Amino acid sequence: MALTLKDLARLANVAESTVSRAINNKPGVSEEKRKEILNLADKYNYKPNRLAKGLAEKRTKIIALLLPDLENTLSLKVISAVEEELEEQGYQMLICNTKKDISKTENYLKMLLEDQIDGVIILGGTPTTGKMIQIGLDKGERIVLVDKLLEEVVLTSHLIDHNKSGTIAAERLFKNSNKIKPVILIGEENDYIEQERLRGFVDVCKKHGHKPEILTGINTRQDGYESFFQLVNNIDIPTGIFFTSNIAGIGLIESVKTGGWLIPDDFEVIGCEDDIISRISNPKLTVIKNPLIRMAQNAAKSLIDSIRSKTVTGEVRIYEPELVENDSTK
Amino acid sequence: MALTLKDLARLANVAESTVSRAINNKPGVSEEKRKEILNLADKYNYKPNRLAKGLAEKRTKIIALLLPDLENTLSLKVISAVEEELEEQGYQMLICNTKKDISKTENYLKMLLEDQIDGVIILGGTPTTGKMIQIGLDKGERIVLVDKLLEEVVLTSHLIDHNKSGTIAAERLFKNSNKIKPVILIGEENDYIEQERLRGFVDVCKKHGHKPEILTGINTRQDGYESFFQLVNNIDIPTGIFFTSNIAGIGLIESVKTGGWLIPDDFEVIGCEDDIISRISNPKLTVIKNPLIRMAQNAAKSLIDSIRSKTVTGEVRIYEPELVENDSTK
DNA sequence: TTGTAGGCGTTATCAT
DNA sequence: ATGATAACGCCTACAA
Numbered sequence: 203m204a205l206t207l208k209d210l211a212r213l214a215n216v217a218e219s220t221v222s223r224a225i226n227n228k229p230g231v232s233e234e235k236r237k238e239i240l241n242l243a244d245k246y247n248y249k250p251n252r253l254a255k256g257l258a259e260k261r262t263k264i265i266a267l268l269l270p271d272l273e274n275t276l277s278l279k280v281i282s283a284v285e286e287e288l289e290e291q292g293y294q295m296l297i298c299n300t301k302k303d304i305s306k307t308e309n310y311l312k313m314l315l316e317d318q319i320d321g322v323i324i325l326g327g328t329p330t331t332g333k334m335i336q337i338g339l340d341k342g343e344r345i346v347l348v349d350k351l352l353e354e355v356v357l358t359s360h361l362i363d364h365n366k367s368g369t370i371a372a373e374r375l376f377k378n379s380n381k382i383k384p385v386i387l388i389g390e391e392n393d394y395i396e397q398e399r400l401r402g403f404v405d406v407c408k409k410h411g412h413k414p415e416i417l418t419g420i421n422t423r424q425d426g427y428e429s430f431f432q433l434v435n436n437i438d439i440p441t442g443i444f445f446t447s448n449i450a451g452i453g454l455i456e457s458v459k460t461g462g463w464l465i466p467d468d469f470e471v472i473g474c475e476d477d478i479i480s481r482i483s484n485p486k487l488t489v490i491k492n493p494l495i496r497m498a499q500n501a502a503k504s505l506i507d508s509i510r511s512k513t514v515t516g517e518v519r520i521y522e523p524e525l526v527e528n529d530s531t532k
Numbered sequence: 533m534a535l536t537l538k539d540l541a542r543l544a545n546v547a548e549s550t551v552s553r554a555i556n557n558k559p560g561v562s563e564e565k566r567k568e569i570l571n572l573a574d575k576y577n578y579k580p581n582r583l584a585k586g587l588a589e590k591r592t593k594i595i596a597l598l599l600p601d602l603e604n605t606l607s608l609k610v611i612s613a614v615e616e617e618l619e620e621q622g623y624q625m626l627i628c629n630t631k632k633d634i635s636k637t638e639n640y641l642k643m644l645l646e647d648q649i650d651g652v653i654i655l656g657g658t659p660t661t662g663k664m665i666q667i668g669l670d671k672g673e674r675i676v677l678v679d680k681l682l683e684e685v686v687l688t689s690h691l692i693d694h695n696k697s698g699t700i701a702a703e704r705l706f707k708n709s710n711k712i713k714p715v716i717l718i719g720e721e722n723d724y725i726e727q728e729r730l731r732g733f734v735d736v737c738k739k740h741g742h743k744p745e746i747l748t749g750i751n752t753r754q755d756g757y758e759s760f761f762q763l764v765n766n767i768d769i770p771t772g773i774f775f776t777s778n779i780a781g782i783g784l785i786e787s788v789k790t791g792g793w794l795i796p797d798d799f800e801v802i803g804c805e806d807d808i809i810s811r812i813s814n815p816k817l818t819v820i821k822n823p824l825i826r827m828a829q830n831a832a833k834s835l836i837d838s839i840r841s842k843t844v845t846g847e848v849r850i851y852e853p854e855l856v857e858n859d860s861t862k
Numbered sequence: 863t864t865g866t867a868g869g870c871g872t873t874a875t876c877a878t
Numbered sequence: 879a880t881g882a883t884a885a886c887g888c889c890t891a892c893a894a
Contacts, residue, residue, distance in 0.1 A: 216864075216865085217864065217865045217866075218865090218866095219864075219865065219866080219867095220863085220864060220865075223863095223864090230863065230864080231863070231864085232863060232864090235863085235864090254870090256870095257869095257870045257871065257872095258869080258870055259870090260870075317870095
């Protein structure tokens with residue numbers, strides 16, 4: 203069993219409180235004693251017990267990261283970014299795969315309330331209820347949102363301007379010619395993010411005198427593959443396609459190629475997310491890149507800041523997506 | 533602030549110890565009182581404090597997952613599998629990205645020693661020292677290894693027969709013809725896993741009267757792309773290539789195609805790991821698949837088992853890789 | 863500057 | 879079957 207603070211006190215012939223002060227760099231100890239105690243602590247490799255400390259201080263230096271799922275590399279990116287930031291600050295991270303199950307989220311927020319974790323980062327796609335929001339309010343800034351819009355309450359949020367993704371994509375497609383036929387493939391029709399992208403895309407198309415063809419429910423590779431058949435009856439060359447799921451995009455590209463068409467000559471396509479899929483695809487995809495890593499880092503930072511300072515900013519930061527040009531556009 | 537056990541005791545007009553017994557389903561409470569207390573607990577939504585419980589019981593229901601990095605989807609798979617298993621058992625998971633830094637590993641093992649976490653799962657690639665091993669011994673079965681061979685000490689381990697990966701790959705390449713020219717591309721030459729794969733591959737080649745061409749240090753896409761130039765001087769058709777890095781394999785395939793050769797007609801290739809890369813690749817890669825998810829699940833299970841039962845098995849389980857046939861072989 | 867003592871929320875030991 | 883009470887390891891008034 204490891205050394206405790208009490209042991210250290212005995213060894214140094216001082217009271218526990220003195221050791222505590224020395225260890226935590228708090229005033230009220232003579233430099234002499236502090237040095238002595240610190241040396242002893244070092245010598246015996248003393249490590250404070252997080253549990254006891256947490257119990258006494260009502261903070262644990264652990265934060266929870268709530269994710270909608272653990273399926274795509276996106277989650278990994280966020281995990282990695284948050285972990286790195288937290289580790290630097292001496293915090294630890296609990297992963298919660300909500301699988302979009304709302305009760306999991308609730309459990310973690312309860313832990314927050316009970317001082318068993320210091321804060322929560324919620325990634326977009328994680329479901330929430332009104333009840334939780336109240337908790338968020340009570341606890342002020344100990345919840346931060348990443349790529350998740352919550353209208354009912356003001357929480358520190360790091361948001362992506364998804365509308366802009368749509369506009370950037372459309373504008374890129376019209377860059378070379380106004381005569382390109384615009385198509386957009388989205389997933390869940392009712393999803394806020396997808397709606398924003400769609401809106402941005404449609405708006406720019408209008409500006410160019412076009413009304414884009416809109417295909418919804420395109421999530422999987424198979425969906426993407428089959429979506430081409432819906433376009434094929436009245437094909438106009440050139441056609442420009444923006445899809446919000448890269449894996450669906452891969453499917454689309456396959457069927458475009460199978461049909462004997464060329465990318466980017468006949469079809470120009472733009473994907474969402476600069477990931478392994480877009481980089482491996484042939485041709486390499488031109489994509490709209492979201493600064494997720496930066497967002498996740500900042501989220502972790504702002505969370506820790508607010509835990510430390512106990513201030514409530516309710517700050518909302520908007521991040522701009524950007525175009526990454528590759529070979530699927532000309 | 534949430535309700536405590538003490539509050540509950542007051543509400544029920546009983547002693548704290550009685551509430552504790554009731555809550556934890558321990559004997560020594562009349563059914564009558566137990567019902568009453570449980571009802572109260574439910575009504576007031578009582579949740580025991582993990583920290584206090586951990587402090588008193590000397591266990592935390594938290595385990596640490598030590599990873600070499602958070603770069604590839606492999607880590608995500610393991611995280612996901614372990615998380616799922618633990619969640620079912622009421623455990624939580626702390627992610628530790630060691631970045632192959634040995635001191636990080638040590639910190640977590642120290643936490644183990646200090647009862648701040650209940651167990652550790654170490655994934656292959658994470659560095660360890662002799663000192664830690666001693667800790668492992670002291671603590672018996674609270675450490676389990678996944679795809680990591682530790683010869684100095686007997687710990688519960690879940691290992692992959694990487695040698696077999698090599699033999700399966702080679703045998704598949706020789707399946708259609710004995711005249712195929714075997715090539716193997718590996719990464720770090722001194723890595724145990726890579727050596728095993730190489731050994732298995734070479735052995736089978738020998739059996740077929742061949743001595744394979746061996747290229748080492750092939751890790752990145754670029755490496756893979758360039759590796760082809762090393763073969764190109766004396767090309768024999770057909771050639772069969774086994775690479776242990778899929779991303780390098782993608783590079784190789786690109787340069788094969790660029791050279792005007794066909795896969796699988798001229799070159800048959802086999803990769804390692806059934807992942808997003810192998811599935812998206814064109815042609816879809818025939819690969820050696822490792823049952824990592826199953827291993828990770830079992831590791832989590834065996835860890836919890838040994839925590840619960842406090843028994844030491846030192847069990848070593850070997851998992852067999854298997855061939856997944858796709859379109860990069862004929 | 864230093865020490866004493868009570869508390870954080872729970873479990874466990876010993877009486878009753 | 880119950881209830882006090884002392885741990886668990888640390889922090890923090892308050893006192894000296």
